[in-house]
Amino acid sequence: MRRIAIIGGGPGGAHCASRLAEAGRDVTLFEPRTRFEKPCGGGLPARSLDSFPFLDDARLPARTLRTCQVIAPSGAAATIPLREPLRVFRRADLHQFLLGRATAAGARLVRERVVAFGPAGGGSAPPWTITSIDAGGRRAAHAPFDFLIAADGAGGFSRRRLAGGIPAAELTQAVGYYLPEPTEQTAVLKFCAEVPGYLWVFPRVDHDAAGICGPLGAMPVAALRTILDRFLAERYGPGCLARATAYAALIPGAPVNPQGLRLQGEGWALVGDTSRSVDPLTREGIHYAMESGELLAGALIAGAPETYSTLWRRNMGREFSWAGRHAAEFFAPRTIERLVALCARSPRTAGILSDLVSGRQRYRTLALRLLANGPVIAWQAIRPAPRPDGQLRSWQLKH
Numbered sequence: 001m002r003r004i005a006i007i008g009g010g011p012g013g014a015h016c017a018s019r020l021a022e023a024g025r026d027v028t029l030f031e032p033r034t035r036f037e038k039p040c041g042g043g044l045p046a047r048s049l050d051s052f053p054f055l056d057d058a059r060l061p062a063r064t065l066r067t068c069q070v071i072a073p074s075g076a077a078a079t080i081p082l083r084e085p086l087r088v089f090r091r092a093d094l095h096q097f098l099l100g101r102a103t104a105a106g107a108r109l110v111r112e113r114v115v116a117f118g119p120a121g122g123g124s125a126p127p128w129t130i131t132s133i134d135a136g137g138r139r140a141a142h143a144p145f146d147f148l149i150a151a152d153g154a155g156g157f158s159r160r161r162l163a164g165g166i167p168a169a170e171l172t173q174a175v176g177y178y179l180p181e182p183t184e185q186t187a188v189l190k191f192c193a194e195v196p197g198y199l200w201v202f203p204r205v206d207h208d209a210a211g212i213c214g215p216l217g218a219m220p221v222a223a224l225r226t227i228l229d230r231f232l233a234e235r236y237g238p239g240c241l242a243r244a245t246a247y248a249a250l251i252p253g254a255p256v257n258p259q260g261l262r263l264q265g266e267g268w269a270l271v272g273d274t275s276r277s278v279d280p281l282t283r284e285g286i287h288y289a290m291e292s293g294e295l296l297a298g299a300l301i302a303g304a305p306e307t308y309s310t311l312w313r314r315n316m317g318r319e320f321s322w323a324g325r326h327a328a329e330f331f332a333p334r335t336i337e338r339l340v341a342l343c344a345r346s347p348r349t350a351g352i353l354s355d356l357v358s359g360r361q362r363y364r365t366l367a368l369r370l371l372a373n374g375p376v377i378a379w380q381a382i383r384p385a386p387r388p389d390g391q392l393r394s395w396q397l398k399h
């Protein structure tokens with residue numbers, strides 16, 4: 001493999017470029033934006049720092065959150081101490097940092113938008129020619145490339161061109177705000193009866209990021225925004241949105257059955273959101289974008305690009321499949337009310353949820369762990385709770 005082109009320098013493309021360039025590969029990364037505040041919460045679980053320890057860098061500012069408040073549709077709430085903190089990044093910082101790593105490793109960065117690509121010699125096989133356009137509107141052709149990596153995110157065009165669009169039923173609609181006055185000290189996750197998704201507030205270094213997400217088409221975008229606005233106004237006061245920046249975006253979740261997912265073809269592969277490497281339950285995608293970039297880079301370095309799809313399915317596909325199959329059940333108001341009530345009463349349950357937030361608890365072993373901890377959880381849930389005056393009172397779970 002002589003020359004590799006990557007379209008898009010988000011977490012997926014930029015990390016893939018770093019890994020390939022570190023291994024001495026000839027990599028050209030097309031990314032028009034130097035600092036890019038992509039619509040996103042920016043939350044990264046502790047597990048990501050194990051996989052990508054270079055993110056723990058003083059040059060990359062992050063907010064470290066040690067608690068997470070979960071709020072049920074009824075308004076019942078529990079604050080969970082996070083055994084391992086959640087890091088929250090401004091996406092512009094992360095973008096610049098990862099691009100910097102890629103160029104430091106030796107990737108060639110072309111600050112231009114790709115507008116077309118195709119096989120240089122006609123037909124459908126490599127080598128590829130890429131056409132880009134710079135900020136001044138000038139077009140340039142780049143060729144030849146032996147391998148093409150499409151990492152231009154959910155809004156990019158290359159996935160549609162190589163592997164077709166994503167069915168609307170498997171997309172998530174998100175709307176959100178950047179709130180210029182940082183107010184929160186904790187991560188906030190609020191669940192609503194109206195939509196099988198959730199609302200979040202993640203404090204960042206100099207502002208708060210708030211948003212809400214749910215399946216595309218579950219309710220009109222305006223209705224999603226109304227729920228978010230109402231929650232924010234109640235929590236931070238009616239003027240809190242006066243200087244806020246609003247956005248709307250789609251999130252491409254992994255399908256329930258990832259076996260049939262097309263991730264690559266002759267001389268090309270998809271990475272990050274284009275490969276639908278997003279947890280369909282939490283909609284977490286930064287870690288998986290980087291992991292997919294890592295897996296593809298490993299396969300290319302090993303001279304076996306065809307192994308990428310198998311590696312993807314083994315590393316991510318099974319967890320995504322579980323998440324997709326159980327998402328509706330998880331977001332059912334009754335489940336959430338129970339979960340929040342249990343977290344408020346049972347440190348053991350709160351610990352398990354903390355491990356879920358930090359990415360330590362795999363979905364597929366969650367039921368087993370809950371079962372094994374059942375007696376302790378049950379005791380913690382029904383034992384009399386101490387009152388503020390130190391007296392004991394009887395307590396019953398309502399749900």
Ligand SMILES: Cc1cc2nc3c(=O)[nH]c(=O)nc-3n(C[C@H](O)[C@H](O)[C@H](O)COP(=O)(O)OP(=O)(O)OC[C@H]3O[C@@H](n4cnc5c(N)ncnc54)[C@H](O)[C@@H]3O)c2cc1C
Nearest residue numbers: 008010011012040041042043114152153272273285286289
């Ligand atoms: C509202 C919202 C909240 C989210 N919150 C979280 C969260 O808290 N935690 C989490 O882990 N995930 C979150 N996600 C998901 C996460 O943002 C994505 O999964 C992740 O950014 C995917 O990375 P990527 O590299 O595949 O794509 P992107 O980050 O979208 O990067 C794609 C890059 O391609 C570039 N590009 C696009 N078109 C072209 C072109 N034609 N030529 C060249 N370059 C191009 C863009 O400039 C961009 O830099 C959220 C998503 C949304 C929408």
